[in-house]
Amino acid sequence: MIKVEGLTKRYARHVAVDGISFEVEKGQIVGFLGPNGAGKTTTMRVLTCFLPPTGGSANVAGFDVVEQPMEVKRRIGYLPETPPLYPDMEVGEYLDFVGRLKGIPSANLAARIDEVAERCAVGDVKNKLIAKLSKGYRQRVGLAQAIIHNPDVLILDEPTSGLDPQQIIETRDLIKSLAGDHTIILSTHILPEVEQICERVIIIARGKLVATDSVANLTSRLRGSETVSVEVTGAGADAAGVQKKLEAIAGVSRVSHKDGRDGHDGLLSFIVESQEGQHIRPQLARAIVESGWNLNELHAVGLSLEEIFLELTGAPKQDVISAHATTISTSVSEAESAASDDATTGHAGGEK
């Protein structure tokens, strides 16, 4: 559906996108992931024919963005980072205006407006001025605007930025529900978002393509060994002793004691890494129990997208950790991470 080959966009002073190639198949949701300034928005602007590429080619639904921009524009719905709204219009009027711009025949227009308004849950504000809408509603009106002409391809630039957690969940659900009918590219710098919505992820950093794969593949590709977090209590359990015991188990490559997490009631906590391809959890549990200690907790620490991201982009650790901190505060609500089972993956990056 989308085919990008050697795409380059050069500005007067710097190269924003440097020879990116990727393909997106019909009906996929693809996450476009990268730190701020990586070239996500520029790539999207080339795909929507807003900017011409300096080099390479981009093809949407079989049409080249340079040769046949009108055909491409007809098939693309685009939601820029700030929704392109006119505050002095009512929602219904705005959708009517966009519908006409996108060339929907006026006979079908009213029905189509009702349809997208319902789909994006903005039907109840149809007669309200856009200036009076909350940020979440504006984002949804922006989405309604993008899908009004039923485009083959949807391009969403940071669709959840600046929303509150409840609105983020709603917007994500809405995007997921659109997946069947449209091919979707969405950009984000919020990693859990990609894990939740996207089937595939394209990672770019400093204008270059770093990785493109399915989310599951990326995770397993980078996880050769197993990492397990263990918490032990009990009489006679001292850090050095337990550590020694764990290190003696076959298949364990490294045991580290995490002082910072020890509780006051004699709780000891360790991170155990296995050798490549070894499953060590049963042995760990048995060894601890047989030593007469209590096994309080034992769980596998998945490699989160944050870590993959770190590994691939080679960004300084500090950056990603602070980026992660903002991720937590702006996007992943406490409620959300508590509700999801793999809450640990979300937090792992912060703890390390």
Added chain:
Amino acid sequence: MSNTITIWRKELQSYFRSPIAYGVMAFFALITGYFFYVGVVYFVRASVQSSMMGQSQPMSVNESVIRPLLGNVSVIGLFLIPMITMRLFAEEKRSGTIELLVTSPIKDLAIIMGKWLAALTLYAAMLGLSLISMVTLFFYGKPDVRPMVAGYLGLLLLGGALLSIGTFISTLTKNQIVAGVAGFSVCLMLWVLDWMSSFQDSVSGKILSYLSVLQHFDSFSKGVIDSRDVIYYLSAIFIGLFLTARSLESMRWRA
């Protein structure tokens, strides 16, 4: 064509939803009304005086009231036109809605024409207000209609030319105020050029007076439609809109 109408309708709506349209029209009505009143009072006094002195030659309403009024209207236009055009593209660029327009399957020309025609419509509506004063003249006298028609045609052409220049200036910045001030400066320059027409003996004086937008309006206000003046205004409109198109295009590769 239908895309042009879509843009035109949206622009007009937005004019009449903000205070701009009302402010501009109210100011225009007030100031032209004042000029009209002063002109008529002066005319009445002068004609009473001349009849008391026994001069048999009647004075012409066209020459003494309408022509100066049209001249004044053309100068007022210079000051109000930047206010009409300043937001056209600057506002879209600031709020990011330009991305919506440019990524929609419509031609740049439709966007530009829609916006310019909307500005022209507002300007024409503004001129329409001054017709109210003109109409009252018909109740008390017999002014000649033809010079008035020529005069209003000239005002439309003059306005169209300045509006196209203002539209162009509005594509250059994200800031409405900057667009307004720059547009105003350009209009002011064009007005000042007109003063050069008094030194018409030198070559540079001739060139400057040819470039002056007001100079070309003179014959219209006399009731003469000269093809040279019409061509001057039409080419000014064309140049303004052409520059707008170029500027809109360059925005993409400069970004």
